[in-house]
Amino acid sequence: MTGPLQDTIFALSSGPPPAGIAVLRISGAQAGGAIRTLANRLPPPRMASLALLRDPADGAALDRALILWLPGPGTVTGEDMAEIHCHGGRAVIAAIEAVLDAMPGLRRADAGEFTRRAFEHGRMDLNAVEGLSDLLAAETQNQRRAALSMAEGHFSRRIDAWRERLLALSAMAEAALDFSDEDDVPDAGIENEIGTRLAGLATDIESVLDAPSAERLRDGIRVILAGPPNAGKSTLLNALVGRDAAIVSAIAGTTRDRIEVPAAIDGSAYVFTDTAGLRDDAGDEIEAVGIDRARAAMEAADIILWLGEADAMPRTDAILVAAQSDRLGRDRPGLPVSAHTGEGMSALLAELLERASALLPREGDYALHRRQRILVAQLSDHIEVAREQRDLLIIAEELRLARSRLDELTGQASTEDMLDHLFSGFCIGK
Amino acid sequence: MPVRYDVIVVGGGHAGCEAAAAAARKGAKVALLTFDRNTVGAMSCNPAIGGLGKGHLVREVDALDGLMGRAADAAAIHYRMLNSSKGAAVQGPRVQADRSRYRAAIHGLLDQQVGLTIVEGEAHELLLDRGRTSGIRLSDGQTLEARAVVLATGTFLGGKLFCGDAQDAGGRIGERAATRLGQQLRKLDLPIARLKTGTPPRIDGRTIDWARLETQPSDDGTWTMSPVTPARILPQLACAITRTNDRTHQIIRDGLGRSPLFSGAIEGRGPRYCPSIEDKVLRFGDRDGHQIFLEPEGLDSPLVYPNGISTSLPEDVQRAMIRTMTGLEQAEIVVAGYAVEYDYVDPRALTSSLELRALPGLFCAGQINGTTGYEEAAAQGLVAGVNAAAHALSQPSMILDRASSYIGVMIDDLVLQGVTEPYRMLTARAEYRLRLRADNAETRLGPVGLEHGIVGPDRARRMDQRKHWRSEIEAALSRSMTATEMARAGAFVRQDGVRRTLWEWARFPEVSRSLLTSFAPVLDKAPQDVTDEQLEDAHYAPYLERQEAEVAALRRDERVHIPADVDFRGVGGLSNEMIERLEAARPDTLAAAGRIRGITPAALAAILVHARRAAA
Numbered sequence A: 001m002t003g004p005l006q007d008t009i010f011a012l013s014s015g016p017p018p019a020g021i022a023v024l025r026i027s028g029a030q031a032g033g034a035i036r037t038l039a040n041r042l043p044p045p046r047m048a049s050l051a052l053l054r055d056p057a058d059g060a061a062l063d064r065a066l067i068l069w070l071p072g073p074g075t076v077t078g079e080d081m082a083e084i085h086c087h088g089g090r091a092v093i094a095a096i097e098a099v100l101d102a103m104p105g106l107r108r109a110d111a112g113e114f115t116r117r118a119f120e121h122g123r124m125d126l127n128a129v130e131g132l133s134d135l136l137a138a139e140t141q142n143q144r145r146a147a148l149s150m151a152e153g154h155f156s157r158r159i160d161a162w163r164e165r166l167l168a169l170s171a172m173a174e175a176a177l178d179f180s181d182e183d184d185v186p187d188a189g190i191e192n193e194i195g196t197r198l199a200g201l202a203t204d205i206e207s208v209l210d211a212p213s214a215e216r217l218r219d220g221i222r223v224i225l226a227g228p229p230n231a232g233k234s235t236l237l238n239a240l241v242g243r244d245a246a247i248v249s250a251i252a253g254t255t256r257d258r259i260e261v262p263a264a265i266d267g268s269a270y271v272f273t274d275t276a277g278l279r280d281d282a283g284d285e286i287e288a289v290g291i292d293r294a295r296a297a298m299e300a301a302d303i304i305l306w307l308g309e310a311d312a313m314p315r316t317d318a319i320l321v322a323a324q325s326d327r328l329g330r331d332r333p334g335l336p337v338s339a340h341t342g343e344g345m346s347a348l349l350a351e352l353l354e355r356a357s358a359l360l361p362r363e364g365d366y367a368l369h370r371r372q373r374i375l376v377a378q379l380s381d382h383i384e385v386a387r388e389q390r391d392l393l394i395i396a397e398e399l400r401l402a403r404s405r406l407d408e409l410t411g412q413a414s415t416e417d418m419l420d421h422l423f424s425g426f427c428i429g430k
Numbered sequence B: 001m002p003v004r005y006d007v008i009v010v011g012g013g014h015a016g017c018e019a020a021a022a023a024a025r026k027g028a029k030v031a032l033l034t035f036d037r038n039t040v041g042a043m044s045c046n047p048a049i050g051g052l053g054k055g056h057l058v059r060e061v062d063a064l065d066g067l068m069g070r071a072a073d074a075a076a077i078h079y080r081m082l083n084s085s086k087g088a089a090v091q092g093p094r095v096q097a098d099r100s101r102y103r104a105a106i107h108g109l110l111d112q113q114v115g116l117t118i119v120e121g122e123a124h125e126l127l128l129d130r131g132r133t134s135g136i137r138l139s140d141g142q143t144l145e146a147r148a149v150v151l152a153t154g155t156f157l158g159g160k161l162f163c164g165d166a167q168d169a170g171g172r173i174g175e176r177a178a179t180r181l182g183q184q185l186r187k188l189d190l191p192i193a194r195l196k197t198g199t200p201p202r203i204d205g206r207t208i209d210w211a212r213l214e215t216q217p218s219d220d221g222t223w224t225m226s227p228v229t230p231a232r233i234l235p236q237l238a239c240a241i242t243r244t245n246d247r248t249h250q251i252i253r254d255g256l257g258r259s260p261l262f263s264g265a266i267e268g269r270g271p272r273y274c275p276s277i278e279d280k281v282l283r284f285g286d287r288d289g290h291q292i293f294l295e296p297e298g299l300d301s302p303l304v305y306p307n308g309i310s311t312s313l314p315e316d317v318q319r320a321m322i323r324t325m326t327g328l329e330q331a332e333i334v335v336a337g338y339a340v341e342y343d344y345v346d347p348r349a350l351t352s353s354l355e356l357r358a359l360p361g362l363f364c365a366g367q368i369n370g371t372t373g374y375e376e377a378a379a380q381g382l383v384a385g386v387n388a389a390a391h392a393l394s395q396p397s398m399i400l401d402r403a404s405s406y407i408g409v410m411i412d413d414l415v416l417q418g419v420t421e422p423y424r425m426l427t428a429r430a431e432y433r434l435r436l437r438a439d440n441a442e443t444r445l446g447p448v449g450l451e452h453g454i455v456g457p458d459r460a461r462r463m464d465q466r467k468h469w470r471s472e473i474e475a476a477l478s479r480s481m482t483a484t485e486m487a488r489a490g491a492f493v494r495q496d497g498v499r500r501t502l503w504e505w506a507r508f509p510e511v512s513r514s515l516l517t518s519f520a521p522v523l524d525k526a527p528q529d530v531t532d533e534q535l536e537d538a539h540y541a542p543y544l545e546r547q548e549a550e551v552a553a554l555r556r557d558e559r560v561h562i563p564a565d566v567d568f569r570g571v572g573g574l575s576n577e578m579i580e581r582l583e584a585a586r587p588d589t590l591a592a593a594g595r596i597r598g599i600t601p602a603a604l605a606a607i608l609v610h611a612r613r614a615a616a
């Protein structure tokens, strides 16, 4: 009974990252298409096979992963399904999810949606049914917790303020539509007034979107060590986190892939990434892949420690490190550091901490989780469209959509509240 | 000797008349039972039909071959298209109707209807046979038998009238209340509560100084309430406008102590959007005046309805306050304004076919369900009538969903969320507002009416013609043109080199209707309303498509039925609040459950699983 219009859904079905391996499940008519887009081929049914996944937008490598193609109806959900077993780092998972999300017709699954589809196709067993009430209980717990932390936080106050402003503007638009025959309701020029007032709201919402996210707090600040081969990245990484995490060798190109090392320094979480040495003439194909990833990682990094030439800095805000100062001397630009002698290490750490403190949400700041961030971004989009419009009907429609995003964020329904605003703001009624 | 019918409709208001006529159109043998034949089709309050949101309802009732639109045209003495400068989706056709001609038109339509009998009398008692509806006993002892009954008793159940400190039992001024029936319904353990509404005094127009007042003429268009009415019929009258002022407000403030609204005599809640003048003055004390429309009640009637001054102050206060206003210095009140408080049934006890879940065969429509307004009543009446007939004749019910119509939005709101004040239709309540326009009601609902056998042959022929023209227009607009070609033809569109169909070009403001017509002459040949409708669709197409996707998702969940006897307490993991709301509304589809406030996707999945397991 799946209609052709039913979306294809995906979700992380393994435990919370980071983990050794993560499993992403896709269910729906486009599961096969999604795999073909990512891996450039569709493996034979029910046979695990290794593939290099790429972002179709720019060909950037995402991960080397196991893929599985499971045509329906003999699957858990009864629909076509696919599985991706990838590396369990947060960045990898997030990158693959983002690519899936961008594919037309694909979206993240709602809570319980896989179970629901399984059930609709008559493919669910009792265990799964029990699992569902656990999920519900967990959801309630989560909501309670989220509600609690929201209630205490600035974020909820900020959201409440947005909600008030949005309700008032929406009420203004709706009053002009539903009660244009009333004396008390302004009509002509109302579009401009709404547009002006939306501008203030838009700026406010943007500023929250620009603020650091909660994931940073939980997952750590992403620090990338980058530079040409043999610049001493791995050694420096080991010195920073105090253990032998990366493979150190004198042969250029040892660190073929990215290595992620989580570490806590001074109570804050970091994820240090050691990247493949940046060489343009990559020794082999796999190393070339590593270099691609290094570039991608650098774009997403919060802080870059650059161990190369000053004029080759990948980003202007990178910290230039004159590494191996004991061996190569100090008359180079950058902070002289030696992992061997310990020279400059405390200066480097101090610099790192200062940068980090600017990135982490301050006490009392609100930090958005991914779900919240997505909703706020959508909210912001609707407000942008509404601002550009002159047709009151469309303005009202976009404000309605904006309200429904806020409803999802707060779990409240807004139509009645909007009407409250309307009737308390304007004297209506003949 | 009991008389047998298929359907008995109690009440000759707007809900009752539509219910009886619709049930009869469907082929049922129908009795329309009411206190007094002469009040059938009476307008209790404002002599106007339509307006914003309400005009949509009238067109929808009309598309299902209901009475209201045609009767409104037969009685219209003033036409106004509200929001005429805005998009068609929020344009609201409204007419002032001659009260007695409206009533006469309704009588005429009912008389023509085969299978419908008007019975005078008071419904005294609902007859039940093993928990199912079996008929009505009248106060004179006579019984009428039927498998289905529609209650459309308006403000009459436990009705109480207030004018100053005077109180009286009654459903409308000069009419008695339905006390016995009200008591019986309470005893049947139906969820019943109180609401209130009010009406302004009526003024003798001959005592108004019209010359001093600004007037508002009828608009000069040619549109009619029902597209079936070929042209406007009656001469058109103007309305006049006056205002309240500081002196009016002072008199009201001084009189508040004698208003039942503030003495605590009235416990029911009134509508926020239709406040009494007492409320307005109190809540909006900073306003220096409120506009009052003086609306003529008919061509041969001297009565004038002062719109905007609903009140239950004592009559002497009403007189003094009226006379502070320009043009009304000498005005005489013919009937004083009053408030009415009445019982309503919590509509969450109803299914979407408007049948009481607890009493199969008993349907409710109109003000008894917590709504207010003629149009709201008529729309529910039509749905309840069709479904009562369907029940009696063992046919499938007619369920209209939120995506199909304002009627669907209203019924869904009522049966799922219930009411806290008298419910009135507003376009803001319709999330698919851009698709649900007054101008496309026939396209949306005509086929539904046909399917349920309530649309007559004339209407069916009209629908065929419109369908033919629509496809002609679609074909003509599928022709594609480049930006360059458009510019050559005189439309200053951006030269982006894109090839678009005329349908797509139609949403660009630079592309005029005459230019489109030059490429697609059929736009001129087709009836204007069909062309207008198509071009409006084209204009909002991107939004309509997005809503289309939302609707597809809605309809998917609409197909998943939740059994009526499902035990929500047995669904693991639901919170108490969720359970309470689900139990009050008893959603019959998964989609409906999802619309109840606070129900999450995971909760829905659990309900679904539980329901399927129970069914297995």
Ligand SMILES: Cc1cc2nc3c(=O)[nH]c(=O)nc-3n(C[C@H](O)[C@H](O)[C@H](O)COP(=O)(O)OP(=O)(O)OC[C@H]3O[C@@H](n4cnc5c(N)ncnc54)[C@H](O)[C@@H]3O)c2cc1C
Binding pocket: B010, B011, B012, B013, B014, B015, B016, B033, B034, B035, B036, B039, B040, B042, B043, B044, B045, B046, B121, B122, B123, B124, B152, B153, B154, B155, B156, B157, B171, B172, B177, B178, B181, B197, B198, B199, B274, B310, B338, B339, B340, B365, B366, B367, B368, B371, B372, B373, B374, B377, B378
């Ligand atoms: C004082 C007043 C003020 C109002 N103000 C407004 C307003 O400001 N705005 C607005 O939109 N609407 C207003 N209305 C509401 C509007 O008139 C109603 O919503 C609409 O008419 C309801 O229609 P109905 O068919 O449900 O009931 P009604 O039109 O009330 O019809 C009820 C019918 O049932 C019959 N009946 C009742 N009980 C029995 C019985 N036991 N046996 C036989 N017959 C019975 C009555 O005779 C009557 O014909 C007002 C109504 C009143 C009375």
